[in-house]
Amino acid sequence: MSLATMLAAGAAAYLLGSISGSLWLGKLRGVDIRTQGSGNAGGTNAFRTQGWAFALGTVLIDIGKGVAAVALMRWAGGDVLLQMLGALLAVAGHVWPVFHGFRGGKGAATLVGGLALLWPMALLPLLGVWFLVLLSTGYVGLATVLAGVALPLWALLEGRDSAWLGFAVAVAILLAWTHRANLQRLRAGNEHRFEKARVLARLWARPDA
Structure with a gap:
């Protein structure tokens, strides 16, 4: 993998992580769960404040982006170390999402997605x-x-x-x-x-x- 490809794949992994399941689904419902409950944008707070169906959608999206980040690194030709990095970058995107003012969740579901492949x-x-x-x-x-x-x-x-x-x-x-x-x-x-x-x-x- 060239340096340019590695940087592009790493940036893409972070951006994938920045797609917050709860916040995107919340936009469809007209709510921001960061203003409710514990203020966290993860699945637990989604369940407490919006119910099980909303929380399930949140968790599936967050797991999926962890899978996608590792798959992207693998597709780009990255070795296992770069795939590990891809998983961690996706988690970083989830915790500090560029699309949502760097206020996200805690990263557990995204890590589960990364581990599912890795x-x-x-x-x-x-x-x-x-x-x-x-x-x-x-x-x-x-x-x-x-x-x-x-x-x-x-x-x-x-x-x-x-x-x-x-x-x-x-x-x-x-x-x-x-x-x-x-x-x-x-x-x-x-x-x-x-x-x-x-x-x-x-x-x-x-x-x-």
Whole structure:
């Protein structure tokens, strides 16, 4: 891949990431979810403020652009390192979207899309951790951060080289950073909790018959 092609593909990956599912769908509905709920432009706030159908559309768009960014890098002839870069640039576009005043979401769904092409075998353990934490605690942000932390551990378990481990650590740090407000609220004891999602917690708390 030439330098010009690499720069063009990288810019395109970022621009793809800047297409915010919730904000574009919000324009069709006449709402900006950044003015509602937590003020975040991601799927969780979309669900809380607009309902499941709107949130589903948001998540599908955000996952799709992660897939598209990695596919674009692959099509342009980029090696695995450049495909990793494409995934991270799409996430950067989602978090700091040029089309929306650099105020976007937290990047989890876009990362899932990138991993679907780049590292599909990592999705199962990550989603497993995410669901386990969510169904136990009801905290979406905590579930996402811990799923990110699980990625470097999975890289070590698979015996991946330093490039993959570095990518995994970058993902974990990025998710922790974009969810820093959730972690601060969790520490302060005022983080929003999805009580209905705490299925495992209710099962554990059920008295023996």
